[in-house]
Amino acid sequence: MIELYTWSTPNGRKVSIMLEECGLPYRVHAINIGKGEQFAPDYLKINPNGKIPSIVDPQGPEGSPLAMMESGAILIYLADKTGQFLSQKNKYQILQWLMFQMGGVGPMFGQAHHFMRAKKDEVPYGSERYGNEAKRLYGVMDRRLEKNAFLSGSDYSIADIATYPWVARHEWHRVDLGAFAHVKRWFDAIGARPAVARGMAVPQVT
Numbered sequence: 001m002i003e004l005y006t007w008s009t010p011n012g013r014k015v016s017i018m019l020e021e022c023g024l025p026y027r028v029h030a031i032n033i034g035k036g037e038q039f040a041p042d043y044l045k046i047n048p049n050g051k052i053p054s055i056v057d058p059q060g061p062e063g064s065p066l067a068m069m070e071s072g073a074i075l076i077y078l079a080d081k082t083g084q085f086l087s088q089k090n091k092y093q094i095l096q097w098l099m100f101q102m103g104g105v106g107p108m109f110g111q112a113h114h115f116m117r118a119k120k121d122e123v124p125y126g127s128e129r130y131g132n133e134a135k136r137l138y139g140v141m142d143r144r145l146e147k148n149a150f151l152s153g154s155d156y157s158i159a160d161i162a163t164y165p166w167v168a169r170h171e172w173h174r175v176d177l178g179a180f181a182h183v184k185r186w187f188d189a190i191g192a193r194p195a196v197a198r199g200m201a202v203p204q205v206t
């Protein structure tokens, strides 16, 4: 049983979607980042960066336990472990679009959310800078998805799994999906996958 430490955010949901897609059994530990639980000394032993998500796999490589942080690395690990969603044939395309999410989509949309929502007094410079960058990234994805069913090509992969929960927050970064028809088609197709719906509902927060 894999232990998943997560919260109701896009980076956390990437991993719950992947676990659902792979059919791996897992136990959810909700880490309330609003209450600072990510800085608890015991949690920092698993994730020294003090963020979610993290996993502990008691059956890691060669049967030894493995603790991991960084959602992109966790997706690659789970793909290697199960042989799913990271085909050898298309490996470098998939990794390229995964890194595009990790280095572009995640940090830029995250900053847009911070300036547009999290701050009490909106800072126009920040909202404009990261809002424009978010729209530019949607343009890159839209052109890619015009000619490809998925970000990494013809097959659904960890690059799509990593990007979907961020696009699901399009209203937060004030992007109208109607203006990006190919992203919308991709978004609807992925959202219709039962494993994605289950992964997006993790963790259940009452």
Ligand SMILES: N[C@@H](CCC(=O)N[C@@H](CS)C(=O)NCC(=O)O)C(=O)O
Pocket (backbone or CB within 6 Å): 009, 010, 011, 012, 033, 038, 050, 051, 052, 053, 069, 070, 071, 072
């Ligand atoms: N690069 C990290 C980013 C993780 C991250 O930023 N997680 C956020 C939630 S989406 C978090 O834990 N924030 C709490 C904090 O910064 O204190 C990853 O992909 O795992």
